[in-house]
Amino acid sequence: MYYVDPKVEKLYRIFDQNERKDYLRLDLNENPGGLPEDFVMSVLEGITPQIISQYPETLHFTEVLADYLSTDINHLCLVNGSAEGIRYIIQAFTSPNGRIIGVVPSYFMFQVYSEMYGRDFVKIPYNEDLTMDINNIISEMTEETQLLILLNPNNPMGNVYTDEEFERILHEAQEKHINVLVDEAYHYFYPKTFIKYALEGEHVFVTRTFSKLFSMAGCRLGYVAGWPEGVKMVQKMCTPHNTNAFALRFAEAVIKSPEIQTQLINNFNEGRRFLIDWLDKNNYSHKGEAGNFIFIKPRTDAQKIVDRMKSEKKILIKTYPNVGDFGNCLRVSIGERKYMELFVSALADIDR
Numbered sequence: 001m002y003y004v005d006p007k008v009e010k011l012y013r014i015f016d017q018n019e020r021k022d023y024l025r026l027d028l029n030e031n032p033g034g035l036p037e038d039f040v041m042s043v044l045e046g047i048t049p050q051i052i053s054q055y056p057e058t059l060h061f062t063e064v065l066a067d068y069l070s071t072d073i074n075h076l077c078l079v080n081g082s083a084e085g086i087r088y089i090i091q092a093f094t095s096p097n098g099r100i101i102g103v104v105p106s107y108f109m110f111q112v113y114s115e116m117y118g119r120d121f122v123k124i125p126y127n128e129d130l131t132m133d134i135n136n137i138i139s140e141m142t143e144e145t146q147l148l149i150l151l152n153p154n155n156p157m158g159n160v161y162t163d164e165e166f167e168r169i170l171h172e173a174q175e176k177h178i179n180v181l182v183d184e185a186y187h188y189f190y191p192k193t194f195i196k197y198a199l200e201g202e203h204v205f206v207t208r209t210f211s212k213l214f215s216m217a218g219c220r221l222g223y224v225a226g227w228p229e230g231v232k233m234v235q236k237m238c239t240p241h242n243t244n245a246f247a248l249r250f251a252e253a254v255i256k257s258p259e260i261q262t263q264l265i266n267n268f269n270e271g272r273r274f275l276i277d278w279l280d281k282n283n284y285s286h287k288g289e290a291g292n293f294i295f296i297k298p299r300t301d302a303q304k305i306v307d308r309m310k311s312e313k314k315i316l317i318k319t320y321p322n323v324g325d326f327g328n329c330l331r332v333s334i335g336e337r338k339y340m341e342l343f344v345s346a347l348a349d350i351d352r
């Protein structure tokens, strides 16, 4: 009997990645400049035929990562991009029709996976002024809730939580036996982290990625940090040899190169300062406390700007509809200054 899961049939997905190589890509929060070329070449020099022919050796890298995070390997599971880890957590820690709660707007894959597996994703909206009242999160934390998804900082809103707010939420989650997933994809742009709750407590996962500040989105590598029993469950979900040898090599080199990390963050900060100064001088409202992205309220139609940026300027950016006071707005990834100069000159040309 032929069978296709109707949930998968109905699922809406976007597959446009292959058409993007000739564009300045400011739509997916990648680093447009990438890692320094000599650094890339030096890592590639160490690639032998055996590294390519054999299944990847994950133990060594997991130990390097554990050391970097001052933990041990029982608290970590490597994944093929943090999107994979998020999927496994949703699959393993919620049931069919199970209640998942999360703020919106946010990273869309939480809703996609919930739909894929027939989970009930309950949206917690932002206020009109784009702030998040954590009482709205707490009031959705019912006894039936199986998973709470938070982001620190949130994409695309760029908002963050104080320690007091996070601890209040966590206390409630523990009272109600709700597992918590904190997505820290943008951690290195914003150093405050809640990973200690995943490494020292129970029923909290933190997912992280090498795709963002570490500029390795093309390699695909992320990790899930959590309590050992929880991590074991995530490991069981993984496909065999789910990470690749190139990603592990690059990630080890980045982790062991504080000077590369400093260079990446300095380039980013310079680009961010330039962009924000320009937006302020030109009277644009913007929002984005943390993360390598920013919301901009345009003067003219947001979708038309996105379309013209693509067709006339070869620049990809994103639009988000009905975002509180901002209405239909633009979300732009922040990269080093030369890319921000290209973006603002295109915006000045189009948005009038």
Ligand SMILES: Cc1ncc(COP(=O)(O)O)c(C=O)c1O
Pocket: 028, 029, 080, 081, 082, 083, 084, 107, 151, 154, 155, 183, 185, 208, 209, 210, 211, 217, 221, 222
């Ligand atoms: C908030 C958030 N989480 C997770 C991801 C997934 O990243 P990756 O699968 O490359 O690790 C993204 C990607 O843009 C993101 O914005």
